[in-house]
Amino acid sequence: xxxxxxxxxxxxxxxxxxxxxxxxxxxxxxxxxxxxxxxxxxxxxxxxxxxxxxxxxxxxxxxxxxxxxxxxxxxxxxxxxxxxxxxxxxxxxxxxxxxxxxxxxxxxxxxxxxxxxxxxxxxxxxxxxxxxxxxxxxxxxxxxxxxxxxxxxxxxxxxxxxxxxxxxxxxxxxxxxxxxxxxxxxxxxxxxxxxxxxxxxxxxxxxxxxxxxxxxxxxxxxxxxxxxxxxxx
Amino acid sequence: xxxxxxxxxxxxxxxxxxxxxxxxxxxxxxxxxxxxxxxxxxxxxxxxxxxxxxxxxxxxxxxxxxxxxxxxxxxxxxxxx
Amino acid sequence: xxxxxxxxxxxxxxxxxxxxxxxxxxxxxxxxxxxxxxxxxxxxxxxxxxxxxxxxxxxxxxxxxxxxxxxxxxxxxxxxxxxxxxxxxxxxxxxxxxxxxxxxxxxxxxxxxxxxxxxxxxxxxxxxxxxxxxxxxxxxxxxxxxxxxxxxxxxxxxxxxxxxxxxxxxxxxxxxxxxxxxxxxxxxxxxxxxxxxxxxxxxxxxxxxxxxxxxxxxxxxxxxxx
Numbered sequence: 001x002x003x004x005x006x007x008x009x010x011x012x013x014x015x016x017x018x019x020x021x022x023x024x025x026x027x028x029x030x031x032x033x034x035x036x037x038x039x040x041x042x043x044x045x046x047x048x049x050x051x052x053x054x055x056x057x058x059x060x061x062x063x064x065x066x067x068x069x070x071x072x073x074x075x076x077x078x079x080x081x082x083x084x085x086x087x088x089x090x091x092x093x094x095x096x097x098x099x100x101x102x103x104x105x106x107x108x109x110x111x112x113x114x115x116x117x118x119x120x121x122x123x124x125x126x127x128x129x130x131x132x133x134x135x136x137x138x139x140x141x142x143x144x145x146x147x148x149x150x151x152x153x154x155x156x157x158x159x160x161x162x163x164x165x166x167x168x169x170x171x172x173x174x175x176x177x178x179x180x181x182x183x184x185x186x187x188x189x190x191x192x193x194x195x196x197x198x199x200x201x202x203x204x205x206x207x208x209x210x211x212x213x214x215x216x217x218x219x220x221x222x223x224x225x226x227x228x229x230x231x232x233x
Numbered sequence: 234x235x236x237x238x239x240x241x242x243x244x245x246x247x248x249x250x251x252x253x254x255x256x257x258x259x260x261x262x263x264x265x266x267x268x269x270x271x272x273x274x275x276x277x278x279x280x281x282x283x284x285x286x287x288x289x290x291x292x293x294x295x296x297x298x299x300x301x302x303x304x305x306x307x308x309x310x311x312x313x314x
Numbered sequence: 315x316x317x318x319x320x321x322x323x324x325x326x327x328x329x330x331x332x333x334x335x336x337x338x339x340x341x342x343x344x345x346x347x348x349x350x351x352x353x354x355x356x357x358x359x360x361x362x363x364x365x366x367x368x369x370x371x372x373x374x375x376x377x378x379x380x381x382x383x384x385x386x387x388x389x390x391x392x393x394x395x396x397x398x399x400x401x402x403x404x405x406x407x408x409x410x411x412x413x414x415x416x417x418x419x420x421x422x423x424x425x426x427x428x429x430x431x432x433x434x435x436x437x438x439x440x441x442x443x444x445x446x447x448x449x450x451x452x453x454x455x456x457x458x459x460x461x462x463x464x465x466x467x468x469x470x471x472x473x474x475x476x477x478x479x480x481x482x483x484x485x486x487x488x489x490x491x492x493x494x495x496x497x498x499x500x501x502x503x504x505x506x507x508x509x510x511x512x513x514x515x516x517x518x519x520x521x522x523x524x525x526x527x528x529x530x531x532x533x534x535x536x537x538x539x540x
Contacts, residue, residue, distance in 0.1 A: 020378070025283075039275055040276055040279060041275035042283045043279045044283075045285050047284070070536050090289055090290065093289050094286040094289050097282065097289075098286060099423075101280065101285075105274065105275055105278045122472070122487040122488075122490060123487075125483065125486070132476065133470060133474060136480065137474050138474060138475055141539075142474075143474075145537065145539070146474075147534075148536065149536055150484065152533060153466070153529055153533060154488070156529050157491075157526070160525060162522065168351050168363045204539065207313055208290070208293060208294055215297055215300055215301050215304070218301060218304050218305075
């Protein structure tokens, strides 16, 4: 893909994403019904769940592209893995800030050690490690490989971590503040709003993903130029 | 170089501002409801959650834009210096 | 196969011999283990909490920190003296080097586990239950998983300019299963619960260890290749 094409993709997806977000805001603030037990604060749901979905998606892309990079050694796979990981970090931060805000009101406590919370927190830290290794690697190529290894290992071990934290409460009986497993079944209007949210967030993610990918592409071109013409300036 | 150029991020920001600005009717409803003080709290939680989400996203976009401008504005020149 | 095993054994022997001669890592790990126990004595008000109830958690945290301290240097000694080049260009396959490092680290961490158990018994009079064999099995399996992850990541952190500072950030998120099931299993053994209550945790520890060891063996070559 040429740089122009990447930017074109980012723009198109961005316009669609922004449109989706506008619709989402309208739906969330004016259209969708208020949930009975949790009330207004449940509206955080429509930003929380889509960001969680995008975080998982981003992590999956990072792991897949990382594995493919180790195999094929195509720089573009590394750009994609890195761009997705940055997205995962951002959307993960959205998830991890909107979640406790919701929980603080609905459950009366910002954090519980509910499996999914624990899992996503740990996953976010794997992303952090991914970038710390990239940034501090003494050799850039080694940094790319090591980051890819972290992405792959994270994808392998995260399911195990998930199983562990899932089993944890049953192993250690403890007072449960609120049973999150039995969430209310969604009404039709809530489902529609959620779907729009998922769509809008996915579009926004891919838009900025391509923007970020384009940055790596540009960086690569600049590096080629400086190598090709040492004293161009 | 540092002139203002419309960017997707700014469009998004405007959209966010418009959407937030059009929300006060929601808040106004609360006055008509039974509780006055307490029931404003969930609205704040919702607004903070949405605002943080868009701030984080915009921050990401701006940081990409800044890095890109750093390259555009003479990556080669900077590297020579 | 036998050649492979002999090569691995040769590296393990070299590492352990070096460890015995210098005793650097072992001394640091052992000292940290005992000192952590001392600090826990002052950190926890024993008038409020019965230490025996916390025994499994305290011991696992001590093992984790002590083990990490030593294992962070798995590759640093060789890097500092340039021996890593010789090792990497030797006919030993890279996964063989990884497995050898896992074995020598496993021996080291097992030793500090003995130190930790002894120190906690000495300081707090912990009761370790009545099934030492099962305890050894659980500790062994969990330690192998812990070592498999940490050895791989110590190869990563050794190639960064942050060095050992980076190691805990990289490994702690992935070591949660070891902590959960290690603590659960050992806690129940300490309480002399029946074997059936420990089995589930032991199987999950084993699953973690197998995945970590396999992934480490496959991925190690990408970390150290030149």
